[in-house]
Amino acid sequence: MAGGWARDGAVQDQIDDTISDAVSAARSRMPQGESAQYCDECGEPIPEKRRKALPGVRRCVECQSGKDAFVRHTAYNRRGSKDSQLR
Numbered sequence: 913m914a915g916g917w918a919r920d921g922a923v924q925d926q927i928d929d930t931i932s933d934a935v936s937a938a939r940s941r942m943p944q945g946e947s948a949q950y951c952d953e954c955g956e957p958i959p960e961k962r963r964k965a966l967p968g969v970r971r972c973v974e975c976q977s978g979k980d981a982f983v984r985h986t987a988y989n990r991r992g993s994k995d996s997q998l999r
């Protein structure tokens with residue numbers, strides 16, 4: 913029901929345009945395909961070998977491994993403090 917002010921289908925056309933815009937915007941943000949030339953974290957150039965090995969990579973080796981270590985560390989700590997609370 914378009915209310916009589918617009919031709920049938922005009923509103924739906926507009927919605928479809930909005931959706932396809934959103935999809936292409938989301939696709940351009942996806943961390944795949946193009947690898948970053950420079951690290952998102954520290955701005956250091958990412959070696960081409962790494963960019964080819966990991967399509968869509970956004971961080972240099974140091975930043976990525978630092979992040980992984982941080983994740984492991986906090987996960988370990990969370991488990992540890994929970995255990996000590998239970999005892």
Ligand SMILES: [Zn+2]
Nearest residue numbers: 951954972975
């Ligand atoms: Zn970095």
